[in-house]
Amino acid sequence: MKIIINSSSMVPIYEQIMDQIKALITAGDLKENDILPSVRTLAKDLKISALTVKKAYDNLEQEGYTVTVHGKGTFVAAANPERMMEERRREVEDDLAKAVEKGRRCGLEDSEIRELFELIMED
Known part of the structure; x- marks a missing residue:
């Protein structure tokens, strides 16, 4: 398991550790009953406090x-399909929010952003 701390x-x-482990679980890279590194091992590998891990x-x-x-x-833990779907939905929502923010920063009107979204959805 590779965790990268910024x-x-x-x-x-x-939170960085949590987000990366959640992403690994959601993507299926970590599966039910897979063991995570011990607190001490991960802390040593990341060169951070065991309390943080x-x-x-x-x-x-x-x-x-x-x-x-x-x-x-x-x-x-055992996969909870509803929780997994909610996590995926949240990720998509976050990505869409970032795209809208970027469009606005680039000077696009909301109607133009919607039009782009519709074009993309047609493909």
């Missing part, structure tokens, strides 16, 4: 992405 990002490191893992568990078994490790 230390110059405004996004907290634990622990916070990411705890939040992933609270959100239902992982399950921690004391003494065994942290595992990818």
